[in-house]
Amino acid sequence: METGVKTASEAGTENGTGDPRGAGGGPGRRRARWVTGGLLALLVGALVVAGLLWLPRPQPRPAPPPRLAPAQRALTAVTAGVPAALPDLVELIGAQETRLKTRPRDARAWAVLGAAYVERGRRTADAAHYPTAERALRTSLKVRPRGNAQALEGMAALANARRDFRAARTWGEAALKADRKRWTTHALLIEAYTGLGDYEAARGTLDRLQALHSGPAVMARSAAVYWDRGWREDAAATLSDAAAAAEAPAERAAWLERAGHLAWERGDREVALRHFTEAVRLDPDQRAAQAGQGRVLAALGRTSEALSAYRLALAAQPSPQYALELGELYESLGLEQAAHAQFDLLRAQVRSATAGGVDEDLVLGRFEADHGDPGEALRRLRAEWRRQPGIAVADALGWALHRAGEHEEALRYAVRATDKEQGGGVRSALYAYHRGMIEHTLDRSGPARRHLAEALRINPYFSPLWAPVARGVLEELGEPPEVDVPAA
Missing domain, CATH: 1.10.287 (Helix Hairpins)
Known part of the structure; x- marks a missing residue:
């Protein structure tokens, strides 16, 4: 009997689901679909998270190194044998003196104090700091008499600053006996050996220094040795690298000043002025660079600026x-x-x-030879030669002999200062000028012409007084005579 009402089974068959519970399915099937959907959602989420993890993420910036206090900066510089900023040195000296009031038996503190006073005296040209430095260093040696390489090295640095190269060699070699691997001592010994004219020892010590350490300070010391050997391009390139690698402004300024000096010695005025100006910008207390500015500005004809630069340098560093x-x-x-x-x-x-x-007998002898008493210059420079026969002293002594009328003997020293075979590898316009003028006095026109021309070729502006004299004598000598070539 048809009633017109379909059963659930029939409705399901008609809907095509084959499920007597209708098109929506029962609770069991709906639960299955939810589970499946949830799993799919979790899978998609996991893939999204994984993708995000694979995306490059910005790396955190490394924290800048902590800024050192002024006294710590100076301590780092002094113990590494590099120039320190003058205000930092004042802070370091104050800190060490305060420490020593409560710890008078601290040998290291006494050595650091002595080294700081040496550097302060060098930076200010105030020799009154050197006796104080010596007392501090000797106190350190008294407190710790054995194995005190730091104080021995400080005494070597003090002797170099005083231009007592024989004493610097003695102290430096004693410091090396206490600590063979102390690279800063090797740098001081190179300066001492050079001042004594022992260039072979200086070169051997440089080899050992380079094997022990690298860095801007070693580059700067290497450049000085290269310059003394006549390797001008190597010296300039090495100093440029040293300045670029230096981190502290005072140290970088010091190497730039030396680079400026080398550029000046080559007659490259613009490069020299650029180096000197940058050095003063980095370290306003870099008075050697200010004097360098005066030298170059005078050569450029900027006389008022040159005089001002010299006066500023002298006011702070006499x-x-x-x-x-x-x-x-x-x-x-x-x-x-x-x-x-x-x-x-x-x-x-x-x-x-x-x-x-x-x-200061070297600079005083040079002054007396040209502007004072040549006899006094000769007395001082003969004594200086006996103490420390370096190339600079050979040149000055030769010139003093010439000014005193001893031309033949003068030429022997002038040759020593300019002859590579005798150690005079450095190419100096002043040295070549001195030799040329001595030869001119001795009527040796050919060598005189050659050396005066060499002086002006090395640096046409080497002196506001003597460069014009060199040009005048060259004009007087004229061109070399023509020599007939014998017939074959």
Whole structure:
């Protein structure tokens, strides 16, 4: 009997589901679909998370190194044998003196204090700091008499600063006996050997230094040795690398100043001025660079700026060498009174330096030979030659002999200063000028012409006084005579 009402089974068959519970399915089937959907969602989520994990993520920036306090910066520089900023040195000295009030038996603190005073004296040209440095270093050696390489090295640095290269060699070699691997001592010994004219020892010590250590300070010391050997391009490139690698502004400024000096010695005024200017920007207390600016600006004809640069340098670092250069610049300008004022200042500076144990006979001998008493110059420079017969002393002694009328003997020393076979590998316009003028006096026209031309070729601006003299004598000598070639 048909009632018109379909059963659930029939409805399901008609809907095509084959399920008597209808198109929506029962609770069991709906649960299965939810589980399947959930698993799919979890899988997709996992894939999304995995993809995010594979995406490159920004790397955290490394934390900058902690900034050192001024005293710590100076301590790092002093113990590494590199230039330190002057304000930092003042902080370090104060910190060490405070420490020693409560720890008077601290040998290391005494050694650091002594080294800091040496560096301060060198940076300011104030020799009054050197006796204080010596007392501190000797106290360190008294507190710790054995194996105190740091204090022995400090004594070597002090002797170099005083231009007592024989004592520097003794102290440096004693420091090496205490610690053979102390690379900073090797750098000091190179300076001492060079001052004594022992270039073979200087080169051997450089080899050992380079085997022990690398870095800007070693590069700078290497450049000095290369320059003394006449390797000008190697020296300039190595100093450029040293300046680029230095991190502390005071250290970088020091290497830039040396690079500027080498550029000046080559007659490259623009490069020299760029180096000197950058050095002063990095370290306003870099007075050697300020004096260098004066030297170059005078050669560029910027006289007012040159005078200002020299005065600034001398006001803060009363160096006899700067006073001599400024006096000669005044003299070249016809300002005799101003020149004599600088020469009087030079004598006063030498007296002050001598009171602090500094040997200034080299610069004083040069001054006396050209502007004072050649006999006094000769006496001083003969004694200096007996103490430390380096190339600079050979040149100055030869010139003093010439000015005193001893031309034949003068030539022997001039040859020593300019002959590679005798150690004089450095190419110096001043040395070549001196040799050429001595040869001119001895009527040796060919060699005189050659060496005066060499001086002007090395650096046409080497002196506001003597470069014009070299040009005048060359014009007087004229061209070399033509020589007939014998017939074959």
